[in-house]
Amino acid sequence: MDGTKREQIYPGLQVFIVLKQDQRSGKLTKGIVKDVLTKSPFHHHGIKVRLESGEIGRVKEIIP
Structure with missing residues (x-):
């Protein structure tokens, strides 16, 4: 899911x-949403979130 x-997107979700600095390379960072x-x-x-x-950054993929 994108x-x-x-x-x-909600707090506690793993994404x-x-x-911002990785937008050119497309490098993804895994984490848990703290704030939308x-x-x-x-x-x-992608929806902008703050991780714990x-x-x-912007959500690129939701981890099921």
Whole structure:
């Protein structure tokens, strides 16, 4: 599942995100969502979240 719909993203969910500095390389970072930062219901690049580690990025994949 991709992370473009806000309704699918919630605290405690395990996801892969892309950090701002990794956007060119596409390197993904695994973590658990702490806060959902995007207010709109949809974002084509992925919903922006803060992980429990403090890292901020856009959700690229939801881990089932």
